[in-house]
Amino acid sequence: MKMNFKELGISEDIINTLKKTGITEPTVIQKESIRFIKNGRDIIAEAQTGTGKTLAFLLPIFENISVNSSAIQALIVTPTRELAIQITEEAMKLKEAKDINILAAYGGKDIGSQMKKLKGSIHLIIATPGRLLDHLARKTINLMNLKTLVLDEADQILLMGFKNDIENIIKETSKKRQTLCFSATMNAEVKKLAYRYMKDPLIVTAKKEKITLDNIKQYVVETTDRQKQDALCSVLDEDKPFMAIIFCRTKRRVDDLEVDLYRRGYDCVKLHSDIIQSKRERIMKSFRNGDIQYLIATDVAARGLDISGVSHIYNYDIPESAESYIHRIGRTGRAGEYGYTCMFIDPKNKRELEEIEKAIKFKIQRRYI
Template sequence: MTMITFAGLGISEPLAAKLAEYGIIEPSPVQAETIPAALEGRDVLAQSQTGTGKTLAYLLPLLQRINPEEKTLQGLILAPTQELAIQILREAEKYGEALGVQVQALIGGAAIKRQIERLRLHPQLVVGTPGRIREIVALRKLKLHTVRTVVVDEVDQMFQLGGTTELEHILRGTLRERQLMFLSATINPQIRAMAAREMKDQVVVGIEPEQRTSKSLEHVYFICDERDKIDTLRRIVRHYNPARTIVFINNTDNITEVEAKMNHVGLSAGALYGDADKTARSLTLQRFRDGKHKLLVASDVAARGLDIEDLALIVNLDPPIDSEHYVHRAGRTGRMGNKGLAVSIVTPKEEFIMRKFSKELGIEITSLTMYAGKVMEPQSGMVGRDKSSGSSGDKTRPSGRDEKSPVGKSDVARTSATRPSSRPAKPKASTTADKRSGTPNGARKRDRDLDRKNKGAPKWLKNKPPRD
């Protein structure tokens, strides 16, 4: 079978050579489907799993179609968050350099005056957030009438963040015959309706509906009481011991508390706030990428488009609000075929959410438990879909983990009632009557030792054998 190459898809030699420098030789499925249509100038509506290379799927043909000799704005890439826009900018600069394409960012949270001054360099490609771009357009410092291609990355998030008005306003300012590309891991009816309204002769690139998360990604969850979630998080991170972990939280008011508690137990953590300025967010992300922070505590703002190299673990400290958010959170790991682990920490009342996601996404989400330094599956603790038979329900199977590996202490409240206690019965302490009756000194000292050992004495003293 002949291997598909970027050159075979129509990518120019300078771009193909640049890709080879970074070890990218064979295009992913979404790239193989999107690139030829994009090079032809057709509109594209692409849905693909996170971590499958959607950025290069639209960026390579966009860069190739730009004429570097024309000092006018020809391409526009819109992203819902500052982090995703900065990440796209880095990729555009890296590959645009080989073609002589000038790229600039117009991102909210940065100094607008400085961005306007840089527009005098006449970039051919702009990457930005809709609000900032519309703001500069309103100031008449940016003209869109020469734009031939508009890309909207993570388009569903754009809708959720209320960016629809800005997006429609921006599209009205571009060429009537411009090319339009929408890309995301999830495409809802609202997006399809807008695509039908704005696109002409569109090409739809889809994925298997039953496989919306990477096949190299493992999904598990642990159950504990709400008050024990922080400690369970600590034990999970200590056990799996990844180089980096993203911890997702629903309520942004809790981010500071979780960050502080993780730092207190010796797990260096940084926080990513949606309302922080661009510089603070960029610094936190850079420290996380460099390994100075082991944990990144964030809301769903970090779930969109972030590509953290060698991210092997994400943890949902709070379950996502729906299956789409679960897909995007889990998609931060297990990217481009690499193995990854998505862990959720839920209370007994939240366990039904895992079953719901399992059914909606067609994935297996395994229930695990921590006990006595081991990670194991409960007797009937697996939820999900058996891919071999297509059936779903509770199953049992061996864990496949080395159950002798240390994982630290665990919350055992739910099993302690069925386990015999290992605490020795409290011996009867010596009494004054014993002393008066002539009890030998050695016997009285032995009684005192036993009494002291059972009143919260240190572990080393409890394990110390009594003297004869």
């Protein structure tokens, strides 16, 4: 279905601002949801990172906000600080077209400056659950005039144990609000939460773009946990990637690997939830700018991050599920470019590997070093 932003009801000013960032055509999720969101419909959308889901809800929110009102009209709740920052960056680009007052409220950022900003007029809040509840308890945020509530990465919100927090937040909003639920997977838990708080929601699915996996060369290196580090370094020396993410299962594994790779002279930095927020922001900015070659991260820290320029993904530890594997490697091979991924497994990972191969209907090629 060929459709442009104008036909979706997006104003010229916003269309021109999108053009400046190189966005001229709406993605599948945008085509299927923008008009309904703009018209006030509740939506449950199954969409992964890289499908354009952030603009799918930001564009109609910008269209519907009245700058003449001083009330908080839209709230986007997201599981991680990194995702809150990323959505805020997208929203700030649109400010050029419509001067909406935006507040990013997440832990690690000075609450005093957030409270000061809240004394003015705020139209849109992008928040993590904990910090938002903190503001609600202090009565610095009033959500009773809220028009639109977005739960972004709803599956992760639940996985990270924020279910009660979300329910407490919803209690503070108007019953007349519009609710949008975006999730990479639409499991029973997500549906249960969504249906409890939504009115006749429209279900939208952005089909997982098969091109993502087709464009990615996938390899497996069979090794042992003891030899894994040497195997990784051999592969890095052969590949010499421009920008790469190395995934580990735990924060401890990330810490240990960063120390060892740094000692060996690799240009690397770690990213996980124990690192203070201001430092995480600096790390992400440096990585996005291409100042760092290797980002060593946990799944949670990298969830939802859409970084252009990542040519290689290395799974130092095998992901916990086939879905997590697809999610990790989908960060490369974007926009028609070729991507490359390599996973390191030891003998005890045999069953997990078989499950991944079964899910992607593909036997991953072995790489010998």
